[in-house]
Amino acid sequence: MEQADLLDINGQIFAEQGKALNAVASRNVKVLVVGNPCNTNALICLKNEPNISAKNFHALTRLDVTRAKCQTFLGCELVALKAGVFYDKVSNMTIRGNHLMTQVPDFLNAKINGMPVTEVITDIKWLKEEFTERVQKLGSVLIQKWGRSSAASTAVSTVDVIRSLVTPTPDGDWFFPGVYTTGNPYGIADDIVFSMPCRLKGDGDYELAKDVIIDNYLPDRIKKTEAELLAEKRCVAHLTGEGNAYC
Numbered sequence: 001m002e003q004a005d006l007l008d009i010n011g012q013i014f015a016e017q018g019k020a021l022n023a024v025a026s027r028n029v030k031v032l033v034v035g036n037p038c039n040t041n042a043l044i045c046l047k048n049e050p051n052i053s054a055k056n057f058h059a060l061t062r063l064d065v066t067r068a069k070c071q072t073f074l075g076c077e078l079v080a081l082k083a084g085v086f087y088d089k090v091s092n093m094t095i096r097g098n099h100l101m102t103q104v105p106d107f108l109n110a111k112i113n114g115m116p117v118t119e120v121i122t123d124i125k126w127l128k129e130e131f132t133e134r135v136q137k138l139g140s141v142l143i144q145k146w147g148r149s150s151a152a153s154t155a156v157s158t159v160d161v162i163r164s165l166v167t168p169t170p171d172g173d174w175f176f177p178g179v180y181t182t183g184n185p186y187g188i189a190d191d192i193v194f195s196m197p198c199r200l201k202g203d204g205d206y207e208l209a210k211d212v213i214i215d216n217y218l219p220d221r222i223k224k225t226e227a228e229l230l231a232e233k234r235c236v237a238h239l240t241g242e243g244n245a246y247c
C-alpha cells in the first residue's frame with residue numbers, strides 16, 4: 001500500500017476518533033495514538049478535537065526509545081561493559097521526530113549510569129550507523145519476520161507512557177513522547193507532532209526539556225524527519241480541515 005493511501009485510510013479513523021472525543025470526553029483527557037503513522041494520526045486526531053488542548057495528545061514514540069535503550073545496552077556488550085548495566089540504566093534517551101524510518105535516535109544526550117553514552121561507547125561510528133539504523137528499522141524488521149506489527153512491546157510501551165504521565169519524571173531524566181509543536185526552543189516547525197524530550201510533574205502536563213545538547217550531527221537528520229512530517233501533514237490536509245490534500 002502507498003504511504004498516501006495508508007495516511008488516508010488510517011487517518012480517517014483518527015479523524016472520527018477525534019470527533020467522538022470532542023463530543024463526549026473530559027476536557028482533561030490524555031490521548032495516546034498508537035496506530036501508524038502515529039505522529040500524523042495524532043495530529044489528525046487533535047485537529048478534530050478543537051475543544052481539547054493539543055497538549056493532551058501524544059504519539060507512541062516510546063517504543064523507539066525503549067528499543068534505543070536496549071540497543072545501547074547491546075553496545076555496552078560490544079565494548080565489554082555489560083557488567084552492572086541493564087537498559088534501565090540508560091537515561092535521557094530520546095528519538096527525535098517521526099516514529100517512521102527517518103526518526104533520529106539521539107545518543108548524544110543519552111546517558112549510561114549518569115555518564116554520556118559517547119563516553120561509555122566510544123565507537124561513534126557504531127552509534128551513528130549501526131545503532132541508529134537498528135533502532136530506525138526494528139519495527140519493519142519485526143513485521144517482515146512475523147508478518148505483523150509487534151504487539152507485546154507496543155502494549156508495554158503504552159503502559160510505560162501512562163505510568164510516565166502520572167509519575168514525576170525522575171530528576172535528571174526525560175519523558176520522550178511525540179507531542180504537538182508550538183513555539184518549541186529547538187526550532188522545529190510548528191503544528192506537527194514531533195518526538196522531543198520533556199519533563200512531567202506527574203499531573204499529565206509536561207514542559208519541554210531545556211538542557212539539551214545539539215552538535216553538528218543531529219540538525220541535518222532532525223530536518224529530514226521534520227520534512228517527512230510536514231509532507232505527511234500536507235497529505236492529510238483534507239482530514240485536518242486545512243484544504244485539499246497534496247501528496
Ligand SMILES: O=C(O)C[C@H](O)C(=O)O
Binds near residue numbers: 036139142143149150
Ligand atoms: O506497525 C508498524 O508499522 C510498526 C510498529 O509501529 C513498530 O514500530 O513496531
